[in-house]
Structures are given as structure tokens and as C-alpha cells.
Amino acid sequence: MLRFVIHRFLLMIPTLVGVAVIIFLLLRVIPGDVVEAKFMSGEGSGVSAEVLQAERARLGLDKPVWEQFAIWFWGVLKFDFGISMWTGGPISEEIELRFALSLQVALMATIVATLLALPLGIIAALKQDTWVDYAVRIFSIAGLAMPSFWLGILMILGFLIIFEWLPPMIYTPFWVDPWQNMLQLIWPALAVGYRYSAVATRMTRSSMLEVLREDYIRTARAKGLWLKLILVRHALKNAMLPVVTVIGLEFAFLLGGLVVTEQVFNLNGLGLLFVQAISRRDYTLTQALVLLVAAAFIFVNFAMDVMYAWLDPRIRYR
């Protein structure tokens, strides 16, 4: 098992290097650059070509692409992602606060989704084709059909119209003021978690239905084992493999993919930062964000692989 873990861990490195090369080159293909985005946006009087060139030189954009890559990649190897070309601030500072917020929302949404999906999926499977099953299926299909940002808008409107109240506009870290933190983040976590739970509920239900038809479950029931024990010890653990996959991938997606929901709830998260970085042609920030999200996906995959081995000992890795 340890050898497998180390092997999987080392495989993450070439994947990340590949991502770094691809994103670096792709960004250079997009028309325009950060200097143009900043000084030719149309609101100002226009800056001379010489000044624009000087600014490019200051940011190192006048160097050949391979040299820019070498400088940046050497920094990355030392965990120095450089400075944002738009703000001039260190990338680590730009990302730090947003990452904490996005991570918390992703974790909370995952908890919401798991708390909803597992019991509902199991009950629906156990009560297949009864009104309980239909109710769960309607609930989960509604979650799939309803974009989380739209649910977020409904929540905001509901708060404003019915309660004349709005969640706080500024992020307060959990360790500073847990109440304020929850008041702000619980709503996006519920909106996102509901859609997320819908996917996981349907996966849990179908996976449980499949496992409940397995021979070993029939044998256990024939032996007269207590149903709860059969479910927890024999069925659920085996049914969890695809559910863990769905939950893991959704979690990684939530870290950087909540662009519209973040706007609806005015969250200062990674999704919005991502969009801004790309539209401003902030190469260094975009590169760092892509690497971060790629690393999150790779790490979640790694964790899932490890969990597969734990959940199902039949899985043997060499």
C-alpha cells in the first residue's frame, strides 16, 4: 500500500509540469496582453507606444517566450509564483484569502451534499418504486435542473423581500467570528450543496440498488442478519466507490468553478479571481490559479485512489 501511495504521489509531478507548460503557452496565444488591457481600456487618454513598451519590459513581457517560461518555472520550483502583472502584489497574497474562502465553501457544500445524498439515496434504494423513492427522485432531479446560482438568486430575493435582510457582504474568517462567517457562507453552501447532493443522491441510489441485488447481500439476509448491519457493513461500503468518485471530483471543481454563484453572493473566491485574471491577461496569476486547481484535482484523485483501496480490499495495486 505504501509503495502504491508513493507511486501515485510521484505521478502527480509530471502531470503538473504538463499543465504548467500547456497553460503558459495557451495564454500567450490569446490576443492582447496585460499592458494593453490596463492602458488601452478606453477610459483614459491613451498612453504612448514607448511607455507601453517600457511597461512590458518592466513585466518581462519583452523577453522570448522560452525565457519567460524558464524564469517563471524556476520560481514555481521554489514555490515563488511571482507577482500579479495587474496589481503588482505577490501572487501568494492574491490567492491566500480567496483560497481560504473557496475551500470553506467547497467543504461546507460537500458536507451538505453528503448529509443529504447518503441517507436519501439509501432510503430511495431501499424503498424503490414507492412514494418515498419518487419523492427523493423528484427532489434530486429538481436539484440537477436548477443551477445553483439561480437558487442563490432566489435565496437573496427571498431574504430581501420576506425578511428585509441580506447576508454579510464581507468575508470574516471562521476563527475570527464563527457566527458572521456562517451567516455569510451557509447560503452559498446550501445552494451549491443542493445541486451537488442531487448528483450524489442519484449515484448513491443506483449504486445501492446494484449492490443490494448482489449474491452476498442475499446470503446475508438469508442468514437472518440484522438489516441495518447488512446495509452498513456489507452494502454501503461497496456501494460507495462511484459515490466517492462523484463527491471527490465535485469538491475539486468547487474550488475554482463557482464563478456565477460567487458573484450572486458577492464572495471573494477563486472562481471570480480566475475570470478576472484571464480577462485582464494577468499571465502570472492565471498560471498560478490553473496550477492550483490542477493540483487540487490531482490531489483529490490521489486521495480517491487511496480510498478505493481502503473501501474495497479486492482492489490490488502493483
Place this chain on the structure above:
Amino acid sequence: MNRRTLFFAAMLSAAACLFAPAGVRADEKPRSGGELIFPVPSEPPSYDAHREQTFGVIHPVAPHYNGLLRFDPTDPTGTKPVADLAESWTVSEDGLTYTFKLRQGVKFHDGNEMTSKDVKASYDKIIFPPAGVVSDRKGQYAVVKAVEAPDPYTVVFQLKWPAVSFLASLASPWNFIYRADILAKDPHWYETHINGTGPFIFVEHVKGSHWVGKKNPNYWDKGKPYLDGYRALFIKSSSAQVAAIRGERAHIQFRGFSPAERDTLKAALGDKITVAESPWDCLLLVAPNHTKKPFDDKRVRRALTLALDRYAGSKALSKIAIVKEVAGVQVPGTPYATPPEELEKLAGYGKDINAARAEAKKLLKEAGVEDLSFTFSNRGVPMPYEPVAVWLIDQWRQIGVNVKQQVVEAAAYYATLKKGDFEVAMDFQCGYTVEPDLDLYKFTSRSKNPSNYGFYEDKVLDDLYEKQSKAKSVEERKKFVRQFEKRLLDEEAHYLMTLQWHRIIPHSSKVRGWQVTPSHYLNQMLDTVWLADGPTQ
């Protein structure tokens, strides 16, 4: 009362409505205390206003600074320069020397006294930036020969030629006064730090989230500011900004809302909301590319402007978009604006749209392009580019012109314009104050001005620009501005004006002492702003 008197009375009342002071009650005594909270739809790329272009710098950062002059915060046209760090000034008889006496005892937030060497260093950075330092508006100070500091409380500007707009240039909201010692050590220091003489002291900037300032207890203007502090919330989504005001988590957004957003807030909050409106010194323009046929033919360009029913367009578009006033090259109601009855004489501004369109069709026939069709490049920004483009295309269709719209992503848009890779395109201009030197420069020849996306050369227009800039009196300047306008919009139709933007600021009725102006860059020092106890409407 005769008809002429009635007409002027109507014009005066219309102007009063346009520039209605919001939240200003002459009989009220300002109340101290409270924190003003306002969303800002953009965020400062750096903190150095000398190099940046976005209002995202001005709104959160301006309250930390003073300029040498400023625009009168009570003037609804935002065009009257008044003293700020300067106490008084004199102008030499030949108009070439401006001497400013500075206030004494003004302290930077770090405790150092502000003197003339700070003003000189700040203006040297703006006008004569050292290598590697970007000064976005350097070109506006080409008239300045030298800045001198003969004693600690006197600053002298020597000009190359007399410039009637010079005081307005010095009142620019971008010209923060920085400390000379700091600039000498590191001219980039102010890009990441704050140290001004303004009414509020910097507390924190949490990137992507908010900016906080607190009252400067040692502010030189005793009794001000009234607020204990302010908090700018960086909120990009307009629906979230509206929700913030509707949920009373914010008092005001200083840039502007759409008519629909104004109506939503007013319907939801009633008297708790006060609406301030003004013509806005921003404009969408149509740039026919003179290097592409048939747009090199002025008959075709005139036909395109004659097709536009601006008055009907104003009625329809002002209900759904942030555009309203029919205007020439100056914002209606401001000192150099052309009166409506004179404006109507320009091509495309007449009230008889049928006659104008008949003439447009005739011109197209004469030019041999009766079945004209072209691609109109538009910027990928919904408000107001989208509705205005739809309106334009419909107007041109009514003279038989078939137009296909091509929407270019916002970030790549100006690169497209710069390359001249278009037939006809939407262009944009927005000023920090209504001033002919600033507003007309864009329309001078391409060889003088790289932001001319019509790609034309017009020496007559360039000459008129110089004449208005160097005019010796307001009346003389008005005459040249009118001639410039006639040549630009009528005789040559180099550019087509659409409709003036309209600034709509629905804000909490608690906000007092703030005057809406045609510029979202002005009146952002917040020294005169105060919060009333509750709604008073």
C-alpha cells in the same frame, strides 16, 4: 410671458432637473459620525492615480489625498476649479505664469508637513515622469514648461502658451499630491502604499473584498470630514450591488445604475431611497474606418448619421439603458455645450427624420452604394453597448443599409480597433471633467492622436482644436468649439455621436452633502459627505 420667456423658463427648469442636487439640504447642519459604505464595481490595479485609468482607483483611494485644486463639490456641472491644497493663485498678464500659494500646516498622514517641494515632485512625476514610470495623462500637460518651488509655500507653473483650460487640468481628480522624499527614494512606492494629506487615513485593503478608511483627526479643513470612516466594497455584479443597497448593507454606489435598477430600488425602498441623476460625460461613438471603402466618402458617413432619429432613440433607450441626452461634443448644460436649437442644425440632429432619411438615401445613391451592407464591430459589454448597437442597426436598416453585428470580447476589443481591422466600430469616450481640451482631443488627426479609430487626417479640425485650446476668452473658445463640432459631426461626419450616457445614482436618503456631476471621477474625496439619522424625504 412671451414664447421666448416661456422657452427659457422651460430650459432652466429642465436644467435644474438634470442637475438636481442630491442629498444636499442648504438648511441642514451636517452631522458627524457614521461609516459610509459603498460598492465599487472595479478594484484598483495599483494605488497610484497618476498611472491608472479606472474609477476603481478614484472611488476607494481619493479620500486619502488632496490635489492642488479640485472641482467645486457643490457645482452640478463639475467644471469649476476651486482651491484645495492651494489657498489662492494669481495668473500673470501674459497667461504664461500661474503662481499658487499653499496652505500652511497641512500634514501628510505620516506626520510630515506638506510643502511646495511635494507639489513640485508630484507634478514633475505627472508631467515629466522618469524612465520606467507610467504617467497616463502626461499628454494633457504638454503646455507646461516647468514647475518651480521658489519657497516652501509657493508653487509656480511656467507655461509654453496661454491655456484657458489650465486650471481645470490642475483640478484633475487624478493628481494626488505625494511626498517628495518618498518619490525621490522610489517613484513606484505609491503604487502599493498610501500616504496623503486627505480627509481619511488608510486602514486596510483586503484584495477582492473591501477597502477601509478612517477619519483623519488632523485634517487641515477643521470640522471635516464628517464621517468617522468609509468602507468600499468591491462588488462586480450589478445585481449584488443593487441587493447591497436594497438590503441596506450599503448606502450608495457612485458610478451609476441602470433605469431598471433605479426603479427596482425605488419601488422596494420608497422614501428610503433618493435618486440623483445627471447627464454623464461618457459617450458611445460610431467610428467609420476611413481607410475602408466606402467609408472614405463623406456622403456615406453623412448618410449614416442622417439615418439616426436621436430624439426617438432617447425616449426609447433611456427606459432600458444608461443613455439619454441628445448632445454634440459637450455634455448638455455645461459651459461649452451647444444649445439645442443650434444643435438641431447639424446633420442627424434635425427634428424631421423623414426628410433626413430621404437625404441619406439620396447621398448613398450619389455615392453609388444604395445597397450598402457592412459589419459593425461592437464591444462585448452588455450595458449600454448592446441596446445602443441594436438601435443603430435598426436605424440604418430604415435607409436600406444592411448591417451585421460582430461582438468582440471586451479585453480584446481595443486591440481590434488599434489594428484598424473593422469597417465601422463602436468607440467610447469618457472624461473626468467636461472640458473641450479633453473631450475634443480624441477627434484630432490619427497622426497626432493614436486613439482616433476613424483613421482620418483633418488639418482643419486640428487647427480648430488648437484655436479653441489657446482662445483668450470663453466666448472666443465657444465659437471655435462650435466650428469644431460642425466640421466633425456635420460637414465631414468623421465620427457619429450616439446618445450621451445618463448617470443614475439611487442612494440611501441618509447620504447628504454629495452632489452628482457628469463625471463619476469627481466628488469622491467624501470630506463633505455626512449621514443623517434616518430617512427624511
